[in-house]
Amino acid sequence: MPEREVKLTIGPQHPMLKEPESFLLTLRGEKITDMTVRLGYNHRGIEKACEQRTYIQDMYLVERVCGICSHSHSTCFIQAVEEIAGLQVPKRGLYIRTLISELERIHSHLLWLGVAGHEIGFGTLLMYTWRDRELVMDILALISGNRVNYGMNTIGGVRRDITAEQIPQILSAIDTLEERTKYYIQVGTQEITLRERLSGVGKLSREDATHLGAVGPTARASGVNRDVRRDDPYAVYGELSFNVITDEHSDVYGRTLVRVGELMESYKLVRQILKQMPDGPVVVKAPRKIPAGQAVSRYEAPRGEDVHYVKANGSDKPERVKVRAPTLANVQVVAHMLKDGYLADTPIVIAAIDPCFSCTDRAIATTNIDNGRTDRMDWPTLRKYGIDWYSKQGIDFAELNRKLRTMRESN
Amino acid sequence: MTEALFNIFVFPGFLFVAVFGLTAEYVDRKLYALMQNRIGPPWFQPLADFIKLSAKEDVVPQNADALVFKMMPIVAITSILTAFLYMPMWGSKALFAFKGDLVVVIYLLTVPTLTYFLGGWYSRSVYSMIGAARSLTQLFAYEIPLFLSILAPAMLADTWSLSEMSVYFSTHPWAILCNLLGFVIAIIALLGKLEKVPFDIPEAETEIVAGAFTEYGGRLLAIFRLAIDMELVVGASLLAAVFLPFGLGYGPAAGFALYLVKVLFIIGLISLARTIVARLRIDQMINFCWKVVAPLAFLQFIADLIIKGATR
Numbered sequence: 001m002p003e004r005e006v007k008l009t010i011g012p013q014h015p016m017l018k019e020p021e022s023f024l025l026t027l028r029g030e031k032i033t034d035m036t037v038r039l040g041y042n043h044r045g046i047e048k049a050c051e052q053r054t055y056i057q058d059m060y061l062v063e064r065v066c067g068i069c070s071h072s073h074s075t076c077f078i079q080a081v082e083e084i085a086g087l088q089v090p091k092r093g094l095y096i097r098t099l100i101s102e103l104e105r106i107h108s109h110l111l112w113l114g115v116a117g118h119e120i121g122f123g124t125l126l127m128y129t130w131r132d133r134e135l136v137m138d139i140l141a142l143i144s145g146n147r148v149n150y151g152m153n154t155i156g157g158v159r160r161d162i163t164a165e166q167i168p169q170i171l172s173a174i175d176t177l178e179e180r181t182k183y184y185i186q187v188g189t190q191e192i193t194l195r196e197r198l199s200g201v202g203k204l205s206r207e208d209a210t211h212l213g214a215v216g217p218t219a220r221a222s223g224v225n226r227d228v229r230r231d232d233p234y235a236v237y238g239e240l241s242f243n244v245i246t247d248e249h250s251d252v253y254g255r256t257l258v259r260v261g262e263l264m265e266s267y268k269l270v271r272q273i274l275k276q277m278p279d280g281p282v283v284v285k286a287p288r289k290i291p292a293g294q295a296v297s298r299y300e301a302p303r304g305e306d307v308h309y310v311k312a313n314g315s316d317k318p319e320r321v322k323v324r325a326p327t328l329a330n331v332q333v334v335a336h337m338l339k340d341g342y343l344a345d346t347p348i349v350i351a352a353i354d355p356c357f358s359c360t361d362r363a364i365a366t367t368n369i370d371n372g373r374t375d376r377m378d379w380p381t382l383r384k385y386g387i388d389w390y391s392k393q394g395i396d397f398a399e400l401n402r403k404l405r406t407m408r409e410s411n
Numbered sequence: 412m413t414e415a416l417f418n419i420f421v422f423p424g425f426l427f428v429a430v431f432g433l434t435a436e437y438v439d440r441k442l443y444a445l446m447q448n449r450i451g452p453p454w455f456q457p458l459a460d461f462i463k464l465s466a467k468e469d470v471v472p473q474n475a476d477a478l479v480f481k482m483m484p485i486v487a488i489t490s491i492l493t494a495f496l497y498m499p500m501w502g503s504k505a506l507f508a509f510k511g512d513l514v515v516v517i518y519l520l521t522v523p524t525l526t527y528f529l530g531g532w533y534s535r536s537v538y539s540m541i542g543a544a545r546s547l548t549q550l551f552a553y554e555i556p557l558f559l560s561i562l563a564p565a566m567l568a569d570t571w572s573l574s575e576m577s578v579y580f581s582t583h584p585w586a587i588l589c590n591l592l593g594f595v596i597a598i599i600a601l602l603g604k605l606e607k608v609p610f611d612i613p614e615a616e617t618e619i620v621a622g623a624f625t626e627y628g629g630r631l632l633a634i635f636r637l638a639i640d641m642e643l644v645v646g647a648s649l650l651a652a653v654f655l656p657f658g659l660g661y662g663p664a665a666g667f668a669l670y671l672v673k674v675l676f677i678i679g680l681i682s683l684a685r686t687i688v689a690r691l692r693i694d695q696m697i698n699f700c701w702k703v704v705a706p707l708a709f710l711q712f713i714a715d716l717i718i719k720g721a722t723r
Contacts, residue, residue, distance in 0.1 A: 008537050016617040027541075030693060119617050121608050121690025127447035193609055193688040196695055343541070344692040347617040 005033065008343070012041045016119065016347040019357040023350070027343055035338050037331060042358040050321040055081055055155060055290060058318065062308075063149050065323060066359040068111060071097075071104045072301035073308070073323065073359075074153045079234060080297035080310040081155055081318075085290050091236070093157030093282040098235045099273045100143065100152050101299075102266045106177065107136045108302035109259045109266075112354045113184065116256065119347035120197045125187070132180045135173045142166055157283030167274050178267045185260050198253035202337040202349035205250060212336060215329045216304020217262065218353045221247045221254035228300040240272050252352045289316045301326050303354045325359035418496075423506055428495050432640030433457040435678050439643070442682040457640065464633035472626045474535035483530035484627075484634035487523040491641045494519035497573060498648040500670050501663035504574045511571040516649060517558065523642055524550045524604065527613070530635075531623025542622025545693055546606070546613040552700035553603030553610070559708035560593040560600065563715040564653055573652050580656040587657060589718055593711040594654040598680055599704055601646045603696070605639070608685035612693050647677040 006027045012020035020041035026034040046065055050058045063074040075097055082089060089097075110133040117125025137147045143162060144150035152158050188194060204214065209222035219226055227244040229237045245261035247254040294311040304326030311320040330353040337349050367374045377385065387397055418424055436457040444451025471477050497512040499505040505512070524546055531543030565571060567586055568579035580587055603610040614622035621627075627635060651673035658669050691699065 006537060006541075008541070015620055117689070121611060121615060121617070122688070123443075123608070124447050124686050125689075127449055131448055191687075191689070193691060197689050197692065342692055342694070344612070344615065344618055 004028075010346065016350070017357075018115075019355075021355075021357045023346070025338075025343065025346065030343050032338055032341050032343060032346070035335050037335060039331070039357070039361055041361070043361040044358070047321050047323060050318060052317065054288075054316045055318065058321065059153060059155065060151070062321075062323070063151065063153075065325065066356050067148055068108050068356060069104060069301045069303060069306070069359075070149045071100050071152065072299055072306050073325075075101060075235075076297050076299035076301075076306050076308040077310065077321070078153050078155055079299065080295040080308050081290060081312070082286075083295040083297065084293040084310065084312045085155070085287060087156050087284060087286055089157050090281045090284060091278050092161070092280045093284075094235045095273055095277040096143075096158045096160075096162055096282060097153065098237065098240075099162070099270060099277075100140070100150060100158075101235070102269045102273070103136055103140055103143075104150075105302045106263060106266050106270075107133055107140065108354075109263050110136065110177075112259060112302075112351075113256070115351055115354075116198075116252075116348060119351045120194070122194060125184075125194075128180075129184065132177060135177055139170050139173050142169060154283060154286075156286035157281070159283070161282050162277070170274065171271065174267050174270050178264070181260060181263045181267070188256055188260060195253065197345075197348065198256055199249070199251060201252045201345045202255075202341065202352055203251050204333055204337050208336060209250075209333065212333045213329050214304075214333045214353075215326050216301070216354075217255055217258045218304065218330050218333065220245060221258045222250045223248050226305075228298045228305050232298055234297075234299060236273070239276065240269055242269050252348055255352045289314060290318075303327060303356060304330060323359070325356065327353065327356045327360040328362075331355065331360060418506060419492075423495060423498075423500060425492060428492060428641050428644060429637060432637060432644045433461065435644050435647070435674070436640045438675060439678055439682050442679055443686055446682065446686040461633050461637060464628075464636070465630050467629040469629040469631055470626075472534055472536065475626065476533040476535075479529055479533040480626075481631060483526040483533075484631050484638060487526040487638040488634055488641065490519045490522035490526075491638055491645055495641070495645050495648070498645065499573055499577055499652050500648070501667040508572060508574040510575075513561070513565055513571050513573050513576070513653075516573070516645075517561065520604065520642070520645065520649070521550070521554065523638060527623045527635075530627070531625075534623070534626035536626050538619040538621070538625040539623050542613045542619050542625065545619075546623055548693060549603055549606075549610065549613060549696060552697045553600040553704075556596050556700060556704040556708040557600035557604065559705070559712050560590075560596040561649075561653055563593050563708075563712045564590045566712070567715045567719055569719075577652060577656040577659055581659050584657065586718075587655070589715060590654055590711065592707060592714075594650070596704055596708050596711065597650050597654065598677070598684070600700075601650065601677075602681060602684055603700070604646060605643055605681070607681060609688040609691045610696055611685075611690055612696055615690060643678065643681075644674065647674040647681075650677050 008025045008027055009022065010025060011017050011022040022038040022041065024036045024038070025032050046061060050061060053061060059074055059078060062077040063070045065073040110129045114126040114129040114133070117123065117129065140150060141147050143166060144152045144160060152160060204218070204222045206223045209219045209224050214222065214224070215226075223246055225244060225246050228234070229242070230244055242265050245258050245265060247258050247261075249257065290312040292312055292314040294309070297308045297310075299306045299308075306326055307324040309320070309322040310318050313319040334350055334353060338346060341349060390397060420426060437452065437454055440456070441451040471480055494516045496507045497505050497516050499508075528543045528547045531539040531546065534540070564580075564586075565576060567589065568576045570576055570579065606613050614624065619625070624632060624635060648670070651670065655673045659666055
């Protein structure tokens with residue numbers, strides 16, 4: 001390769017990416033000298049949409065912020081609403097919520113392990129972990145009736161109870177998964193090519209992790225001992241005993257170890273929850289209108305700390321909802337980790353934060369600092385811009401519009 | 412004349428190698444799938460892929476050098492087919508054989524990699540160019556170990572001809588055992604030549620889409636893919652002829668059946684290798700080839716030198 005700089009665009013459409021996002025890499029040979037991230041391909045305006053819907057509708061909407069950690073977002077949102085309304089959720093309801101959130105963490109981490117394998121060309125790891133992930137998906141389907149968007153939460157508790165027959169099924173699946181996870185730990189620590197590809201890649205020192213605001217397994221793999229479940233217990237985490245897994249490797253290998261370690265902790269937690277779960281109701285009746293007030297809710301999603309802010313104004317619709325998905329906190333560190341790395345490591349470094357771009361995406365507005373012009377457009381300007389653009393291409397909508405009008409009038 | 416045409420186009424030429432190549436791809440994919448706990452494709456999948464691709468439109472990128480772009484798949488397939496004519500299949504004698512055919516086969520097997528490079532480079536797309544540069548970088552890493560590991564048994568048999576080599580080994584069966592290390596090295600180098608995991612760096616899907624083949628589509632891609640399948644067969648046949656030259660004295664039919672078994676065995680080893688490892692980085696691959704594989708190949712060569720001196 002000649003030693004000149006090449007600009008390589010990865011995305012918005014690229015086999016590496018599961019969601020549209022764009023990375024512009026500047027390469028010198030195989031080395032990366034610079035990188036810029038461009039967000040905004042997948043912005044769906046969920047926060048704004050929440051303001052126009054009732055709390056019950058919002059719950060379903062917020063659950064669809066993320067396809068993988070759907071329970072995380074809905075729980076985080078509902079916790080804030082319940083805090084404003086001053087609702088006391090029954091213990092059994094909280095236990096079931098926690099159970100779902102741990103099962104979700106298991107399926108998310110197994111999914112990540114498979115994706116990581118795929119990114120470094122280790123297809124077998126992908127196939128094995130995703131086969132095993134089916135076990136936990138089946139359990140989630142057994143409890144909630146759904147594999148991905150569980151629809152378990154409701155304001156004031158959960159919508160379904162767990163029956164006594166389900167408990168042995170859950171436990172046996174957890175036993176199998178624990179066995180398989182031990183095998184993956186063995187593979188991860190002993191397979192030479194796997195270790196070679198992961199060690200020393202995407203270095204992030206503890207200082208940088210704190211400074212850039214990394215969260216979740218990304219931060220914990222750099223030795224930052226931080227976990228909302230322990231530091232600010234929500235649901236029933238205060239009554240459960242578990243370890244927060246940290247690692248000092250500060251690279252992708254460390255992130256892998258943290259995630260498989262957390263899997264083992266989650267199995268422990270699921271057993272504890274099923275053992276300690278009290279009897280009683282799972283839900284209290286919630287008012288349709290939430291009194292005025294505001295609340296911030298924190299939640300340890302599989303990808304890191306999720307923060308929701310809800311402001312209520314006394315009606316049945318929230319005045320403002322703000323979502324800070326964990327990937328938004330982690331996406332800044334990617335550019336830092338990629339610098340001076342190899343092109344071949346780009347996929348695994350990006351995948352190592354377990355990105356979820358559609359959760360993160362924001363509408364981006366830029367302002368030119370020289371002339372103060374913004375790239376924002378109001379609706380009539382955008383419409384005019386579109387018509388002009390097409391007429392420059394030789395497509396005239398005037399004729400079509402006239403036809404459409406005559407058709408409507410004749411009807 | 413008719414016989415020559417039959418040899419070139421039907422057996423052991425194009426038709427036979429094409430069918431064998433597609434079968435080899437099926438066996439490879441099926442084994443890979445079974446080892447990964449999947450069902451895998453049906454037997455006609457490679458043929459179906461070929462037909463589907465052939466039915467599609469050929470698109471030549473605007474910036475590409477159209478002549479080179481269109482020529483390269485054909486050059487690749489031709490050189491592989493030519494190499495196959497020198498492979499002994501039903502005994503110790505190949506259809507065409509002369510003193511020094513081993514060198515010609517090795518040379519002809521290098522040509523496809525060069526066509527991947529040229530095809531990718533003249534596509535003028537960033538992904539293709541990076542993939543092309545990687546193919547060529549990789550070529551320099553695995554060719555030397557491959558040459559050395561094949562040279563060792565050739566030197567032991569004191570000939571440059573594949574047929575004479577198999578004659579020597581059938582009269583000295585113990586000599587096959589001397590080259591087991593060389594066999595392992597040759598398998599590793601063949602993984603590099605065929606661009607399979609852990610050495611699929613030039614077409615690493617998650618990094619550079621399809622590497623040198625990114626801009627290829629339609630018939631041209633179909634030919635390239637067929638060429639890669641045939642390369643698998645020819646590479647495995649070469650290894651079978653050099654490292655597994657046993658059981659050649661039972662007549663053409665048994666010899667041919669045994670040949671198929673040997674080739675499928677080597678393909679099985681390749682599938683196994685790509686199941687159990689992850690893709691390496693290009694710098695790791697070059698380090699591994701030069702610091703581990705090449706010295707081991709030298710060791711094999713020296714060991715064979717000593718054995719030859721001792722048995723004379």
